[in-house]
Structures are given as structure tokens and as C-alpha cells.
């Protein structure tokens with residue numbers, strides 16, 4: 357499966373300009389989402405500055421306690437000691453209280469940001485056109501909504517806070533040390549070089565592993581989703597063993613990448629500890645000599661040792677931030693990639709209200725190809741007067757469904773125009789078009805909910821009486837009444853599971869209640885057995901009465917209710933006439949029809 361393409365899944369193949377563009381796009385998205393929260397963001401930063409400041413005051417207060425408080429106490433004056441100990445407690449409690457405020461606020465901001473992103477991704481992907489969904493698999497969309505969002509969440513919830521706190525902590529610690537005893541800061545300066553070198557190595561070594569582990573985990577999700585979505589095919593072709601094998605390979609890749617990441621930590625962590633210990637040792641030793649010489653007081657030495665030791669504690673977090681920043685920016689690139697996709701079908705800028713009256717459909721000079729560029733319809737012309745019932749027949753792959761989808765505007769033609777009532781489809785607002793044209797396919801998808809809710813999909817404000825009337829009209833009422841809870845039966849619960857034929861009838865009721873001017877049935881009776889189809893024949897007449905209809909069907913019995921038959925071959929109409937004319941002729945329909953009649957006896 358290809359992981360490449362649309363949204364920068366594989367950055368190794370990207371040019372510099374492209375990487376830059378991706379980064380700019382991610383940043384713009386981030387800015388856009390953070391902007392409404394900027395006041396709270398600034399307030400949170402102020403809180404963290406004070407919290408870290410109070411934490412860093414600790415060792416200095418300890419030094420004061422030892423060097424000032426203690427001698428005074430030896431003289432019988434306990435006041436300085438009490439004051440200093442009191443100050444120590446107050447800063448300690450203050451730092452803790454502010455930390456709790458900070459945590460609460462920052463989590464609230466990051467949750468708001470993720471909430472917003474989740475909604476945006478969902479709404480946006482739903483709006484994108486069919487051609488997007490054909491090239492962007494559902495597994496990848498799910499990876500965007502799950503693992504990418506949670507990676508970003510990790511950064512926002514922990515990473516950013518660690519970065520800000522860590523940097524402030526190190527800066528304040530260095531500042532305090534310089535104020536207290538600049539000479540003791542010297543070993544720290546000496547430690548900078550090895551720390552930077554170790555961190556540099558770490559970030560380079562871990563970057564690839566982190567990226568790998570993220571890519572591998574996304575692949576796991578994708579393969580999982582695709583195997584489960586295609587579970588019927590998996591079972592009927594006994595693909596389980598092969599799938600398990602490929603999945604096992606992917607799981608192994610993931611484990612290996614994670615193992616390597618952890619191995620890198622296993623080197624980096626001890627390196628930091630060693631550098632830290634040496635630095636502390638140098639401060640202690642040099643300080644001890646200076647205490648002996650009377651250069652500094654013992655409390656100052658203690659504080660210098662504490663500061664030096666503390667200085668190293670956030671470094672690992674900072675290196676981690678770098679990683680989680682890397683992963684999150686990769687995730688953000690992909691998310692912003694999806695959000696950047698524009699629906700291929702633009703709504704008109706200033707749509708005039710439209711409601712189809714005649715239902716006349718016309719193709720003129722239409723050429724069309726799917727994403728792959730192979731021309732499916734070459735210069736297609738067709739006029740369907742309002743109210744006509746047209747049957748479209750022809751071999752599989754002839755282009756019948758493509759014609760249907762162009763009328764429903766799932767796609768726009770590459771050349772030429774499709775019109776409804778003489779208006780070009782792109783000039784009609786999407787919601788108006790949906791009200792005027794309904795396409796019913798064999799798929800007959802049922803959403804979770806009751807049967808009546810599924811019918812009401814065609815007209816959300818329909819009354820129960822209307823729902824029943826629609827079901828009666830298409831011959832679905834009887835079987836619905838026989839369900840455990842009738843119209844209220846949940847289609848996902850035991851006993852509510854509908855057969856393919858029953859789902860088809862529900863989808864007819866849905867179309868009936870929507871009452872469109874133009875109705876297209878694409879193999880919509882294919883799941884029905886012959887008796888049910890007979891039943892539906894009657895319903896179909898009611899369903900099709902007074903509208904323009906395009907029926908695509910294999911069973912030629914369905915075709916008999918048509919006023920006109922079009923035979924398609926390789927994207928062209930090769931025969932056009934009334935059922936009687938074509939049956940009695942010598943053409944393709946006549947031979948199809950006689951073959952069909954033969955098959956019945």
C-alpha cells in the first residue's frame with residue numbers, strides 16, 4: 357500500500373521548497389487555532405514564570421539560612437532564621453499552587469485546541485468530494501483523526517509545558533548562580549559543550565527512529581481498518597492467514613522501531629548523568645577549597661552545588677520535547693494537508709435559489725475521466741425531457757454509473773456541461789441540487805438508528821404518517837410492521853438487521869419521501885429476488901410517477917416500465933428508442949432481450 361502523496365506521509369522524497377511550504381502550512385493552521393486563546397495563553401505563561409521563579413528561590417534561601425540565620429541564632433537571635441524558613445515555605449507553597457493553576461489552564465487550552473481540530477477534520481473530510489475519498493483511504497482518514505490528533509495532544513498537554521518550564525528553570529538557575537557566586541557558574545559553562553554534543557547526537561539518532569515508529573504505527577492502523585472494512589472479502593477468500601502475516605510484519609517493524617528509540621535513551625540518559633556528576637564534583641571541590649580559604653561561605657557552596665545539580669534535570673525533558681515536537685509537526689503536516697484539500701466541486705459564489713420544476717436533464721459535449729485520467733465518457737450528448745423514464749442498459753463498465761454520478765454531481769465533467777432545467781449544475785447550490793436530484797444505489801446504506809429515522813433521512817421534518825405513507829408506496833410497510841418494534845426497530849440491534857432486499861426497500865422509501873424531481877436508480881433493484889422485485893415493480897411505478905427517472909438495471913423486466921431505453925457501450929449511446937421499438941429491431945437490445953427471454957425458460 358502506498359503511504360505517499362497527498363499530505364506528506366513520506367517526507368524523505370520532498371524537495372526543500374515543498375518541506376518549507378508544509379511547515380508554513382502547519383504553522384498557519386496552528387496560529388489560526390491558537391489565536392482565539394492567546395489571552396489565556398499569555399496568562400498561563402505569566403503564571404509559569406512566577407512558579408519557576410519561586411522554585412529557583414529555594415537553594416538561595418537555604419544558603420541565607422545557613423550563612424545568616426544560623427550565626428544569628430547562635431547569638432540568640434532566632435528572628436532571621438524564622439524569617440528565612442518562613443520565606444522558604446511560602447515560596448515552596450506558592451510554586452506548588454501556581455503549578456496547579458498552570459496545569460489546569462494549560463490542559464484546558466490544549467483540550468480546546470484538540471476539540472476544535474477534531475471537529476474541523478470531521479466536518480472538512482465529510483465535505484470533500486468523492487474524488488478525494490477515492491484516493492484517500494478511510495484508514496488514512498482514521499489515522500488523521502486518531503493517532504495524529506493524539507500525537508499533537510501529547511505535545512500540547514506535556515511537551516510545550518516541559519519546554520517552557522525547562523528553559524525558564526535553567527535560565528533562572530543560571531541567573532541565581534551568577535548572582536550568588538559567579539565563579540561556581542564556571543564549571544557549568546564548561547559542561548555546556550559536552551551537553552550540547554550529547555543532545556545533538558541524541559536528536560539526530562532519535563529523529564529517524566521516532567519518525568519510523570510514528571509511520572509504522574499509522575501503517576498498523578491503516579492495515580487494521582482496511583482488513584476489518586473488507587472483512588467479508590477477507591473471509592470469502594480465506595485471506596486471514598496472509599493478512600495475519602503482513603500485520604505481524606508491521607507489528608514487528610513497530611516494535612523494532614520502538615526498541616531502537618529506547619536504546620537511544622539508554623545511551624543518552626547515562627551520558628547526561630555522567631556530565632552532571634562531573635560538573636557537580638568540580639563545583640564541590642573548587643568550592644570546598646574556596647571555603648577553606650575563606651573565599652565563600654559554606655551556605656553559598658551548598659546552594660551552588662544544588663543549583664548545579666538542578667540545572668541538569670530539565671535537559672532530558674527538553675530533548676524529549678524536541679522529539680515530540682518532531683512527531684507533532686509531522687502529524688500537523690498531515691492534518692493541515694487534509695484541511696487544505698478543497699472540495700473539487702465548488703459551490704457557486706452567489707447561488708440563486710433553485711428548485712427544479714421541469715426536471716429536464718441534458719448532457720452536451722461532456723467528457724469525463726476519473727483521477728487516473730482514462731477517458732470514460734468521450735463527448736457525450738443526451739437530452740432527457742422532464743418526466744421521462746429512461747432505462748440505461750449496457751455491459752458492466754460501459755459507463756452507466758458514471759452518467760448517474762454526473763447527473764447527481766458527484767463529479768464535474770472535464771469538458772462540456774450537464775444541466776438541470778437548462779441550468780448548469782455548478783450554478784446550483786449543493787443543497788438545492790440534493791433536493792432536486794436523488795441517486796439510489798445498490799449499496800442502500802443504513803445509518804445507526806431506527807427504521808423510521810432511516811426513512812426520514814430523505815426528509816428530516818417528515819411526520820410519522822408521511823414515513824408510513826412512503827413505506828406503503830414502495831411496498832416496505834408489511835415487512836417493517838413485522839419487525840420486533842416495527843418502525844422503531846433499531847437497524848443495528850438483534851432482529852433489526854435488514855436483508856439486502858429490505859435495505860433496498862427502505863432506501864426506496866427514503867427516496868420517495870424526499871420527492872425529488874429527478875430520481876436515479878443505479879442497480880437499485882439488484883438485491884431483490886424475483887418475487888420481491890415483482891412487489892417492488894408496483895412500488896416502483898408509484899415511486900417514478902411524475903418525475904424524471906433514470907433506471908440502470910440488469911434485469912430487463914425492470915426496464916419495461918421505461919418510456920425510453922438507452923443502450924451504452926464504451927461510454928457512448930449506441931441505441932436509443934422505446935422498449936417496443938428496440939425489442940422488435942435487430943440491434944443490441946433486441947439480442948440482449950431475446951437472450952434474457954431464453955434464460956427465463
Ligand SMILES: Nc1ncnc2c1ncn2[C@@H]1O[C@H](COP(=O)(O)OP(=O)(O)O)[C@@H](O)[C@H]1O
Pocket residue numbers: 490726727728732750751752753754755756757758759
Ligand atoms: N471511481 C473510479 N475511479 C476510476 N475509474 C472508475 C471509477 N469508477 C468507474 N471507473 C471506470 O469507469 C468505467 C465506467 O464505469 P461505470 O460507469 O461504473 O460502468 P457501469 O456502471 O456501466 O458498469 C469503467 O471502465 C471503470 O473502470
Ligand SMILES: [Mg+2]
Pocket residue numbers: 756757758878
Ligand atoms: Mg455501475
